[in-house]
Amino acid sequence: MSNTKLKRVDLIFEKDCSAKEILQKAWAMTKEQIINELLESGLKGRGGAGFPTALKWKFTGEQPETERYIICNADEGEPGTFKDREILFKVPEKVFGGMTVCARVIEAKEGFIYLRGEYKFLLPELEQKLNAFHKVLDELKIPFRIKVIMGSGAYICGEESALFESMEGKRGEPRNKPPYPTISGFRSKPTVINNVETLVYAFMIGKHGAQKFKDLGTADSRGSKVFSVSGDTPIPGIYELELGMTVEQFVEEFGDGDTKAVQVGGASGFCVPRKKFKATIIGFEGVPTGGSMMIFNSSRSMYNVLKNYIEFFEEESCGQCTPCRVGCQQLKLGIEAVKKGEKHAAYLDQLMKLTQTMKITAKCGLGQSVANSFSSIVENFREEMIY
Amino acid sequence: MPEIKELVKSLADKYGRSRESLIPILQGVVANHRFVSDETMTEIARELDMSAAQVYGTATFYSFLDTVPRGKYVIRVCRTITCAMKGKNLILQELEDLLKIKVGETTQNRKFSLLETNCLGWCHKGPAMLVNDEVYTEVTPEKIREIINEYTKK
Secondary structure, three states, rough: OOOOOEEEEOOOOOOOHHHHHHHHHHHOOOHHHHHHHHHHOOOEOOOOOOHHHHHHHHEEEEEEEEOOOEEEEEEEOOOOOHHHHHHHHHHHHHHHHHHHHHHHHHHOEEEEEEEOHHHHHHHHHHHHHHHHHHHOOOHOOOOEEEEEOOOOOHHHHHHHHHHHHHOOOOOOOOOOOOOOOOOHHHHHHOEEEEEHHHHHHOOOOOOOOHHHHHOOEEOOEEOOEEEEEEEEEOOOEEEEEEEOEHHHHHHHHOOOOOOOEEEEHHHHOOOHHHOOOOOEEEEOOOOOOOOOOOEEOOOOOOHHHHHHHHHHHHHOOOOOOOHHHHHHHHHHHHHHHHHHHOOOOOOOHHHHHHHHHHHHHOHHHHHHHHHHHHHHHHHHOHHHHHO | OOHHHHHHHHHHHHOOOHHHHHHHHHHHHHHHHHOHHHHHHHHHHHOOOOOOHHHHHHHHHOOOOOOOOOOOEEEEEEOOHHHHOOOOOHHHHHHHHHOOOOOOOOOOOOOEEEEOEEEEEEOOOOOOOEEEEEEEEOOOOOHHHHHHHHHHHH
């Protein structure tokens, strides 16, 4: 047990930052230099999936089609995540700035922020700041414009291809992949789609250079990350921390002394039980997270937690593919039946098999990732599912 | 309904008449009327020159685009895990008692609708709820009484 506090980082919310200066600096560099700097930093997407940001930009910029778009994914809907709202509230200029630097690399003229309907209250101020930012772009003679598009309450639209469908006025149903957005995204044109936080890091790497970012974190998880901490903790909130800590270190600082489990990565993430705190690293080498950290103490029933997650997925499934639509319904009925004693405990193993089938056959990340929380909760808290 | 016709036309003038304008137009209708009726969908289809089925398909996909009549103030209480842990059920109970309706219902005077919703992104300040676009966090039964009181007077 160590008593040292986890290192706080202040890149995302750092106030001393002139968007104009960073943009001027970026415009003095070649596209290749910007990509190389990002590649060197090791920045991976902060939405959860962790694709190297530099490569996304590079692939999109290499497409023969010259009508290209940069989209900021602000459809933050994963249970336990609320960092993007805070970033857009406190430092929206940095998000705009990150989009503009990307626009330079992929030569895009238009960018969009897809903001979830639940955050509509942010819109008036966001548009006001966007107007001021556009004036800066005009001063710098940068031909780029950003528009905010509102979502309307659908978790699935955080899935990139569903988001494009929604922006095109359709049902938010994920597309088949490939082709990936770098080749065919919004309006079937090459598109970079990045999480809010990723864009801010890309912008701050433009300010400080790759080294400062690279000095933080581990070989697989470079840099820092904004964590949304909630649940049974005396200090819920938003914290920017260096990557590479174990769940044990995290719990020592944020737990209430009676932590039984931590759900890392939201409903689609993994549940880490107490016995695995020490051996589990929070990051791409261990349990990845888009920032959601939900803490549960020993007074909580993990059956209730799992049931809440399954109900969430059942409702948010777009219904397009059978494994996800029917799978989520059956998982919910199944755990309820086991709990009531209508089914034998061994039925849980059948349900685990079902989640594995969903992992292989579901069309998009929603259906595929139900297995993560289901397996990790059922495996580690089996008796709570039965009695 | 000439009034709906006018509204759809003005929204189409503002957002355009392409498929991409569809969701902004539907959002505009909901902001004005709290729901999109079948007649409105037909009217939008006519104005945008697309099939009514396409309009219906999009409108019914999104949980904030209501297609059944709602009250002037739509209350959405977050039901996701951390809000549930912080006493969401007490909040719902208080709202049901005050408004004398169940979840999913609308008051007789068409003033309030009570709904549950998925994660609102305020997990560190639960329980959270929306009244139309306005957010209320760390609500308690006492606060609920004050909030409802305010809206009743409006």
